[in-house]
Amino acid sequence: MLILIGAFIVIASTLGGFMIAGGNPLVLLHVSEFVVILGVALGVVVIASPMHTMIELIHKIKQALFGKSTGRGDYVEILKMLYEVFMVGRRNGLIALEEHVMNPGQSSIFTRYPSFTGNKEHMEFLLNGIKPVIDGKIKPDQLEELMTAELRAKDEEKGHPVHLLGMVGDSLPAIGIVAAVLGIINTMSAIAEGPEAVGEKVAAALTGTLLGIFVAYGFVIPLGARIAGINAAENQTLRCIMSAVAGFAKGLAPLTAVEVARRGLDSTVQPGSEELENILKAMPAVK
Template sequence: MIAVAGLIIVFASVLGGFAMVNGPFAMLLQPAELIIIFGAAMGAFITSGTACSLKLSLKGAGHAYFGKTPSKADYLELLSALYALFAKINREGVISVEKDIEDPASSPLFRGLAKNKSACLFIGDTFRVYLTTGSIGELDHLMSVDMEIMHEEEMVGAHNVAHMADSLPGMGIVACVMGVVVTMGAINEPPEVLGHHIGAALVGTFLGILLCYGVFGPIAAKMENQAREQNFFFQSIREAIGAAMRGSSPIIALEYGRRSIPMSFRPSFLEMEQKVKG
């Protein structure tokens, strides 16, 4: 909802400033200009994409408005689930968590993390490899590869939307030029008619720039930030599992995970300890 609030501020500021100078709002209502700009930009966006990249772009844009990134509470739930998993492995051996990683939704170990299917799958796949091979030598590299692919996939949508945003000022100029062409065709009309046509043409440039820097550019930036914050979440999992597999005690392995959390979301050791004991 933060993104929605940001958009409201953008349009309120632009339209509010326009109203302060007694700007005629009727002149801003130019459906033809909007169709030219937005339609051409969307057409170019579709032309440049693939079925997969377009799907990722739409999914990422929707998540930018209505999704959420990991919070401090989410990190605490993660640390709690990892501690429960490591403690059980430490007591009963790694084979004891086979059922838990196969069905996280019904496992008491993943009670607070089950809704995050990507994280559960990441943890489960890592331990499945260890259960199958008994080797920890490649686990860290496997987690690194998995994280890199997930991050790159999330960035595809952000880059596509950013490219679309970059095209909007150019599309605004196209609409403006077409408006000038219409104006030149009415060169013998009275000044008030010519003024209306020129104003309509300039609205095209205005809309292209506003949509670029006020709407789609920020959406692309938000998608990039979300991808980075999601990567932080999985980096914490990677560090904790890596430490546990190297033989660290559950609490030390958990501390590796906690120390890799960005300071903005990192719980204190006391908060982590209280969550784990709870």
Template sequence: MDLTVILGMLFAVISLSTGDILDGGNPLGLLHITSFLIVIPTALASAMTGTSGDYVKAAYRELKFVFKKSPVNFQERINQIIEFSIIARRDGLLGLEPHINNIDDEFFKKGLSMTIDGIDIDEIETTLEILIDETEEYYHGAAHYWILAGETCPVMGLIGAVMGLILALQKLNDPVAMAEGIAGAFTATVTGIAGAYMFIGPIGNKLKAKSRHNIREKQIILAGILGIASGDNPRALEGKLFHYFSPLEEKKSKFEQ
């Protein structure tokens, strides 16, 4: 579970509710089922209209990815690449063949299989770069759906508020009912803005950010495979792969353990 997502949403709700309470309000008064139905499903449907069907499916399929901790471990992947590099230097590329079935990543397995089969290194690089581009486009399209839905929410909130005001103004002969109607109308605005900036929009941005982990892992694998195919020194190859680490990530050399 990715606590940054859960805690971020939770703290946002707590902060908003605390401010409302301190101002003498009741946060439960912001919960309005009619406003929710007007804003959220309509925004999601509108985003669906503006997004390719394949990416809409991907958006809901990858929703769990937003809330789960990223399974990518760059250090372990580099260690695995360096182990294969050592084997290839010692036993030749064919020495890697028995290890193919132990690879848990299809991208890595495909690239290493092409290397063992003696495919030209330029062709390997081109093929794997295409796969990386397609993966990046897949996640970008999925994230775009949620971001577009988030951007649509405030507008749907405005529409809901106007609809509520129209109904409220029809009750001029009942000031109490009219005031309740106006208050209910403005909950649509709150729902739209909160949906955009506290929930749906952040989901899209988080999906885009976390997809970078998968893309970066594939870039590391590509560089590792090209290094293995070229017969690079394992220690030098490890140093090259460490360049993909961010300043916040700790590097542990396999040769210094």
């Protein structure tokens, strides 16, 4: 919602200032300039990126417009779930976690946290971290390096739409100049029509330059920054899972492993240490 409010402020302040200066917003409405600039920008996206990146870009834009960020309450739920998993592993041995990991849809633990299990990426990351320890395929002190490599790969993949938007944003002012030059060429062919016609076509050409800069710095580049922020928030959740699982695998007590994960969170979403401890201790005994 905030991104829509921001877009409204950008448009309203630009048109409002133009009207206060005596301008008529209708003179900015030249369909040909919109077609050139937005069409070329779309072509740049198609040329510069493979299909999966374009699909991911659309997904990220929808997430930026309508998605819900992970809040403090969500992290409390994640930490509670991790604590339950670790308690089962501590009391009954790591082999007891196998039934939960191999069939999470039927797990008595995971089914209590649908908001987490509904996120395929987060769930897979958690399971990929626990499985090697249960199987004995990796030493506990090697797990963090393994999960870090996976996290790094995910971070790089998520950065592709951001880089693409940055490239489009950098290109739009130059695309606006292209639209303006086309407008000037059109103006030269209309000189014989008189000053009024020439003035109208020059205004249309200048609108092309304005539109390229306006769309780049008012929308595309800020949108890229918003998506980068979303990626950072998603990576924070994965780091939270990684630090807790790696700590538990190294022999930390469940409460300590969860506390390590809590301390790695931003202050805006971080529950208090004493508050979290009281929440965890008040949970019913897990089997």
